[in-house]
Amino acid sequence: MDSKFTRGTADVKKLIGRRFTDKSVQSDMKMWPFQVIDHPGDDEANRPVIIISDKRVIRYFSPEEISAMILREMKQIAEAYLGTTVRNAVITVPAYFNDSQRQATKEAGMIAGLNVQKIINEPTAAAYAYGLCKAITSGNPNKNVLVFDLGRRTCDVSSICIKKDVLVVESVAGDTHLGGDDFNNKMVTHFAEVFKRKHDIDITGNSKALAKLRKSAEIAKRRLSNMLEVPIEIHRLFDGIHFSSTITRAKFEHLNNEMFRKCIYLVDKCLTDAKMEISDVHDVVLVGGSTRIPRIQELLQEFFNGKQLCKQINPDETVVYGAAVYGAFLAGGTQTIGTVKIGDYPLEIQANAGGNVVLNITVIYGGCCVESISAISLLHHKAWQTFPFSCKYSECLSDNDVFMYIALPLCHV
CATH class of the missing domain: 2.60.40 (Immunoglobulin-like)
Structure with missing residues (x-):
């Protein structure tokens, strides 16, 4: 069986609503461990299909069906917690999603048995979470909010203008290959080099060893948000050899300095596209787990001349919290x-x-x-x-x- 047949999948958001021949799809396919093919049916031509092997049976799923599985699971979790049936939903999508991607997301909700009341932009939901949609003084009828979303795989920056309680996304900038995983990969490369210097063995071609390094790198990255130095201990990393090392916050920042600077470049590009000056921004909202990185916060504050960042809400939950608030508004x-x-x-x-x-x-x-x-x-x-x-x-x-x-x-x- 082809090695690309797998029992799992990921990054469905990068496929939903897109065509198989899209350049982004063709590029991402090279990095995924699962296989994506063009839909075999004539009526569904040029639509990506994910191949999943389950007990030696090969099955084909559209991105909408995979998304529906996730939504259905979330629906069941909500119903178990609330003790009642959940029928309505508010679903958030990246601001750069086009009409086709939004419609496909809505179809996924329908497949999951949900009445999708609204599809809203993720930065809009973040603004709702902090109540910024209502925090406009009489002396300033317009409010400009920049939402900086740095997650596991992507960096999205959005400029929002709030005019009389109406939220308008003025501009977006982003990179779908800039996030926490990329920061981890820099550490993995660093530790692989340390291992080679110590033992004269190159482990970059061994997927099992790299997986162990990647797991340790993720843990170290999180701990470095609160510590200045973190020890790394991996039992039997390769060929029975134990690996131990340390990494400091300064070293981590040095390894990822170029990517951190790219995040700030995206902020600058977003403001330029919106024809805004730095002084025009009233609030900066942080979204995504990678915004916990101290250096990221320092660079943002430096860019915005010391402005306090909106980071009190758990950045992993900001968008979903805002969606819940918006859903409650719809329900009165x-x-x-x-x-x-x-x-x-x-x-x-x-x-x-x-x-x-x-x-x-x-x-x-x-x-x-x-x-x-x-x-x-x-x-x-x-x-x-x-x-x-x-x-x-x-x-x-x-x-x-x-x-x-x-x-x-x-x-x-």
Whole structure:
């Protein structure tokens, strides 16, 4: 059987809604361990199909079918958690998705048994997560937000202009081959060279050894976000030889300096395409796990002249949280209060869920999440309940400052 036949697949987002002959598809196919072919049917010609082998049976799946499997699994997880049937959904897609890709994503939702109420851009969802869609002062009717999304495989930068609560994506820039995996690969190459110097053995052709290095590199990268030096220990890396080494944060930054600079170039390109100056940007929102890298944050702050970054929400969950908030808006299930004045401490907010429910309350100040209060059960005998919260920016506040909060019902109890 062909070595490319496999029981797994990945990167379906790069295939959905595209043609088999697209240059990006042809280029990515060379890097994937699974096989992609042109659809054999005449009616579906020029559509990519993924080959999956399952117990010696070869099966063919469209990208929409694979995406539907993921959505169906998420639907089941949500139903198990909520204890009720989930029918409606809001799905996020990259801002650069064209109409064909968006329609294909909607079809995947339908295959999964979902009523897709809205397809929204990922940067738009990120803005909703931080409440930036409502954080416009009367003196400044327009608000410009830059969303920097650096994940495992891609770097996407989007410029959003908010005009009277309407979010418009002004420009996008990105690289589909710039992300956490690429940073890992630099470390893998470095460790392979260290191993060769120590033992005079080249392991770059051994996939098993490289897989072990790649796993250790991923762990080291994450730990370097909080540590200055990380030890590497791999038992029996190759031919029974144990491998030990260390990598410092400075070395990691040196190895990936060129790619880090490319991220900032994409930010500059996005602003140029939107015809914006650095001073025109009011907020910078971080999305994606790779934005935890300290050097990335330092470069962004340097580029924006020391501006504070919106990073209080878990960057892995920012987009999905924003989609949930937007979905609650569509269902009429959220409350947004913009007149919570600061003066007396401790700070307090009030929420009315109209019954006995669990709320997730996000408190927002200046476009940034300053507190997230989860799993608060409203009492049966109270329609309104007061919740205290803290703010690490308290010393910077004045009596006239205003907070906003979003109360998002999670489930009934």
